[in-house]
Amino acid sequence: MGERVFTNCTNAGPVSVYVKDGKVTRMRPLVAEEGDFKPWTIEAGGKKYSPPKKFAVAPYVHADRRRLYSDERIRYPMKRVDFDPNGERNPQNRGKSPYQRISWDEALDIVSSEIKRVTEKYGSSAITGLTSSHHNWGIVGYKMGPFARFMNMLGYTPVLDNPDSWEGWHWGATHSYGFYWRLGMPEPYDMLEDALQNAEMIVLWSNDPDTTRGTYTGQDSALWRQWLKEKGVEMVFIDPFHNFTAAVMEGKWIAPRMGTDTAMAMAIAYVWITEDLYDKEYVKDRTIGFEEFKPYVLGETDGLPKTPEWAEQESGVKARVIRALAREWAAKRTVLSGGARGGEGGACRTAFGTEWARMMVLLQAMQGLGKPGRSIWGTTMGAPSDTKTWFPAYADPQGRVATSSVANHLPVNQTKQRLWRLTLPDAVLNPPVSWYGEGFCGQSLEQQFTHFEYPMEGYSEVKLFYRYGGSFMGTMSDTSKWVRMYQSPKLEFVVNQDIWYNSETRMADIILPACSNFERDDVGEWGACGGYTCHASSGCNFRIVVRQQKCIEPLWESKSDYEIFTLLAERLGRKEEFTDGKTEMDWIRAFFDASDLGEHISWEEFDQKGYCIINIDDDYKSTPSLRWFAEGRECDTPDPNNPKRGTIKAKELGTYSGKIEFASESLKSKFPDDEERPVVPRYIESWEGHHSELYKRYSLQLLSPHPRFTFHCHYDKHTDWLDDIPTHRIKKDGYAWWPARLNPADAAARNIQTGDIVRLYNDRGSVLCAAVVTQRVRVGVIHSYASSAKYDPLIPGDADSPDKGGCVNILTPSRMVSRNAPGMTPNSCLIEIEKWEG
Ligand SMILES: Nc1nc2c(c(=O)[nH]1)N[C@H]1C(S)=C(S)[C@@H](COP(=O)(O)OP(=O)(O)OC[C@H]3O[C@@H](n4cnc5c(=O)[nH]c(N)nc54)[C@H](O)[C@@H]3O)O[C@H]1N2
Ligand SMILES: Nc1nc2c(c(=O)[nH]1)N[C@H]1C(S)=C(S)[C@@H](COP(=O)(O)OP(=O)(O)OC[C@H]3O[C@@H](n4cnc5c(=O)[nH]c(N)nc54)[C@H](O)[C@@H]3O)O[C@H]1N2
Numbered sequence: 072m073g074e075r076v077f078t079n080c081t082n083a084g085p086v087s088v089y090v091k092d093g094k095v096t097r098m099r100p101l102v103a104e105e106g107d108f109k110p111w112t113i114e115a116g117g118k119k120y121s122p123p124k125k126f127a128v129a130p131y132v133h134a135d136r137r138r139l140y141s142d143e144r145i146r147y148p149m150k151r152v153d154f155d156p157n158g159e160r161n162p163q164n165r166g167k168s169p170y171q172r173i174s175w176d177e178a179l180d181i182v183s184s185e186i187k188r189v190t191e192k193y194g195s196s197a198i199t200g201l202t203s204s205h206h207n208w209g210i211v212g213y214k215m216g217p218f219a220r221f222m223n224m225l226g227y228t229p230v231l232d233n234p235d236s237w238e239g240w241h242w243g244a245t246h247s248y249g250f251y252w253r254l255g256m257p258e259p260y261d262m263l264e265d266a267l268q269n270a271e272m273i274v275l276w277s278n279d280p281d282t283t284r285g286t287y288t289g290q291d292s293a294l295w296r297q298w299l300k301e302k303g304v305e306m307v308f309i310d311p312f313h314n315f316t317a318a319v320m321e322g323k324w325i326a327p328r329m330g331t332d333t334a335m336a337m338a339i340a341y342v343w344i345t346e347d348l349y350d351k352e353y354v355k356d357r358t359i360g361f362e363e364f365k366p367y368v369l370g371e372t373d374g375l376p377k378t379p380e381w382a383e384q385e386s387g388v389k390a391r392v393i394r395a396l397a398r399e400w401a402a403k404r405t406v407l408s409g410g411a412r413g414g415e416g417g418a419c420r421t422a423f424g425t426e427w428a429r430m431m432v433l434l435q436a437m438q439g440l441g442k443p444g445r446s447i448w449g450t451t452m453g454a455p456s457d458t459k460t461w462f463p464a465y466a467d468p469q470g471r472v473a474t475s476s477v478a479n480h481l482p483v484n485q486t487k488q489r490l491w492r493l494t495l496p497d498a499v500l501n502p503p504v505s506w507y508g509e510g511f512c513g514q515s516l517e518q519q520f521t522h523f524e525y526p527m528e529g530y531s532e533v534k535l536f537y538r539y540g541g542s543f544m545g546t547m548s549d550t551s552k553w554v555r556m557y558q559s560p561k562l563e564f565v566v567n568q569d570i571w572y573n574s575e576t577r578m579a580d581i582i583l584p585a586c587s588n589f590e591r592d593d594v595g596e597w598g599a600c601g602g603y604t605c606h607a608s609s610g611c612n613f614r615i616v617v618r619q620q621k622c623i624e625p626l627w628e629s630k631s632d633y634e635i636f637t638l639l640a641e642r643l644g645r646k647e648e649f650t651d652g653k654t655e656m657d658w659i660r661a662f663f664d665a666s667d668l669g670e671h672i673s674w675e676e677f678d679q680k681g682y683c684i685i686n687i688d689d690d691y692k693s694t695p696s697l698r699w700f701a702e703g704r705e706c707d708t709p710d711p712n713n714p715k716r717g718t719i720k721a722k723e724l725g726t727y728s729g730k731i732e733f734a735s736e737s738l739k740s741k742f743p744d745d746e747e748r749p750v751v752p753r754y755i756e757s758w759e760g761h762h763s764e765l766y767k768r769y770s771l772q773l774l775s776p777h778p779r780f781t782f783h784c785h786y787d788k789h790t791d792w793l794d795d796i797p798t799h800r801i802k803k804d805g806y807a808w809w810p811a812r813l814n815p816a817d818a819a820a821r822n823i824q825t826g827d828i829v830r831l832y833n834d835r836g837s838v839l840c841a842a843v844v845t846q847r848v849r850v851g852v853i854h855s856y857a858s859s860a861k862y863d864p865l866i867p868g869d870a871d872s873p874d875k876g877g878c879v880n881i882l883t884p885s886r887m888v889s890r891n892a893p894g895m896t897p898n899s900c901l902i903e904i905e906k907w908e909g
């Protein structure tokens with residue numbers, strides 16, 4: 072049999088897949104016909120900027136073939152040896168006991184009869200289940216599809232995701248400038264052109280786009296930053312770590328003590344107010360509440376002027392540096408880049424991270440947010456991009472898809488009880504738990520004010536846990552709790568469905584092997600999220616929709632998630648209801664038919680050729696983000712989720728007043744006396760920072776950003792190549808350790824050298840890492856990435872045992888951003904570090 076080339080798409084770029092004799096022999100960035108590309112051109116400063124005709128995928132995509140055939144694949148259905156559904160279940164041995172291979176029939180019988188048993192005994196609300204944040208690419212097989220459809224059909228208790236990426240922006244910035252329909256991110260339209268034409272400086276405040284790569288858009292935007300650098304646009308980095316973008320772009324590095332970014336922001340406002348360096352007209356016409364904010368900054372309300380000298384005490388950044396930054400920021404047309412999507416950034420995942428994110432918006436408001444070169448922009452989205460052709464993305468079940476025939480997440484779940492992801496272990500071990508907020512509150516600001524309590528009256532506590540994915544030891548907070556939860560007899564049955572062995576997999580009673588996107592059929596647009604991150608593929612130089620072709624048969628005994636749920640539904644007598652009579656190919660076709668893609672290509676050609684590039688029209692007209700607002704016009708950007716667009720309120724933002732709010736009307740309406748998320752933002756000392764009692768025992772701050780060479784737990788541990796990249800893991804004595812970076816001063820004080828195995832610890836636990844002594848980390852900070860996929864406790868199944876795998880989230884607090892803002896706070900974490908002699 073000769074070689075065949077298939078098309079597919081990963082979460083960081085499209086690929087061509089070469090298959091011979093049923094085996095993938097090669098993968099590379101998708102090879103498209105040259106004539107399909109029609110590159111855009113931006114003119115700025117007498118030069119023309121245009122992207123090359125290719126797809127710059129993220130580095131890990133080049134290792135996808137290795138990952139496909141990884142030894143860490145789950146090959147067969149497995150059962151814990153001491154789990155007997157009709158006898159002893161031994162939940163206390165989850166994480167300890169080995170597994171034995173069983174047949175698919177046996178596995179499906181056990182899972183389906185447990186679903187029946189639990190439903191009959193307790194009601195369907197006793198079933199819960201949850202996915203991780205990210206999934207292999209493709210909308211038909213995506214977690215929002217089959218998983219949600221199956222669980223909704225059962226009537227389970229859903230676990231609401233905390234908006235992990237957006238925390239401070241979601242819970243904070245939305246109350247300053249709206250955009251709740253983007254979870255607190257500003258619209259990104261045509262910001263690349265604006266920056267090339269107008270920006271003189273970019274302040275990257277908690278942002279490393281060279282690493283985070285527009286989330287899904289690979290390396291495409293790296294070129295844009297190169298252009299900006301060549302144009303002489305100055306870049307400033309505010310980050311306790313000298314991050315990779317700073318390393319490539321050069322520019323000024325400012326490294327504040329963690330937890331004090333808001334103090335620095337206040338001092339910048341202080342300089343602008345006292346030196347008359349802000350846009351008074353804009354503040355008067357486009358904002359409200361400045362007269363309540365200004366006295367706080369000047370210290371008139373609390374006797375504490377927020378001077379650069381004061382901020383120096385807090386942040387360790389010299390007052391003259393803060394002053395110089397403030398002056399230059401005001402003198403130049405400055406873009407603020409507060410995280411991967413303009414917002415985001417690890418600084419938003421901290422104690423009182425709401426206050427920092429709100430200040431990012433308010434600082435830019437003082438400089439005329441929306442005027443040329445004065446934006447909030449991550450440098451990762453907003454290339455010229457077609458917005459007329461609608462193709463559904465994975466988060467679109469909430470959007471246009473919901474009303475169409477392809478709503479593959481339906482039926483609507485009848486159970487009203489909810490759980491909150493970050494408190495799931497507490498909910499199981501120690502109910503009741505309560506919180507504010509309906510997960511991703513993208514429909515209204517009020518959604519954030521909904522109060523939930525678990526268990527809910529009239530419903531059962533959860534007994535059956537259907538875990539789909541298994542990454543949380545490396546990604547949630549204070550994660551030893553998850554081990555304790557798994558070992559609780561209150562969870563009568565646990566099933567895990569994943570492709571690779573992950574940190575939680577071996578805590579299940581039954582393990583089901585799913586297959587990857589290369590072993591099933593699907594469709595997906597590169598970089599597109601839809602829903603709350605509408606038009607995210609503007610982070611790619613070209614829009615491309617890929618017919619994700621099944622390249623090989625599912626490996627070993629794995630099956631597609633869709634097939635697994637279909638087989639379970641069949642055993643429950645509900646197959647037709649689940650499938651709607653459709654195969655995966657039928658769903659793909661239905662999505663194609665519901666979309667606008669047919670205007671560009673026929674189904675037959677698309678299915679055969681494997682992709683379609685959607686170029687911009689010749690008469691493309693740019694509509695820069697928020698320019699309309701700055702100029703007092705009606706919104707002219709193409710964001711379909713802006714609820715005021717096209718109405719009589721089209722000139723307004725999504726806040727209550729329609730303006731930028733220095734004093735938040737929405738917070739005033741619901742939480743007027745909340746000292747932790749006050750109506751007017753404040754600098755509040757971190758509950759786990761250099762002022763805390765705990766600091767006397769644990770005087771180092773853990774910084775755990777997103778890993779450069781993997782996508783969270785994707786690729787780590789499942790791609791042996793990555794262990795050869797010392798930025799990712801360091802090999803020593805035959806083991807691939809997770810690096811922990813520390814400043815030479817902190818290393819010397821503890822007699823630690825590069826390559827030493829060190830113990831990072833606090834009262835929550837211990838993690839063993841390989842030390843890297845480097846000037847790239849601020850004194851007092853330990854830098855170690857989040858998202859290890861390897862959980863490897865020295866004593867298996869012992870929640871208190873040190874972990875060799877590198878799951879530093881064992882150390883991070885499960886305390887929330889603040890009382891009424893239930894966001895995660897991994898970057899407010901005190902630890903100590905010592906050489907490990909064990
Ligand atoms: N310390 C610290 N912690 C953090 C953060 C931080 O900044 N610092 N950031 C937070 C953020 S923003 C995020 S988004 C989270 C991410 O954290 P998670 O959501 O926990 O991580 P993912 O890597 O997305 O998990 C993916 C899981 O789904 C599985 N999976 C993937 N595709 C498929 C599929 O097709 N079928 C099945 N059945 N399973 C599949 C994978 O194998 C894996 O187990 O981490 C958060 N945690
Ligand atoms: N390679 C790769 N890319 C990814 C991901 C991945 O796992 N790997 N994850 C994707 C996802 S889900 C998301 S949400 C985005 C997240 O994107 P971001 O939230 O922007 O990413 P982070 O890595 O958390 O933070 C960016 C920078 O902020 C710094 N930082 C952290 N805490 C603080 C602080 O308190 N103050 C200051 N000033 N700086 C701080 C970090 O050192 C880091 O350099 O990235 C996406 N892109």
Ligand SMILES: [Mo]
Nearest residue numbers: 204235236237
């Ligand atoms: Mo995220």
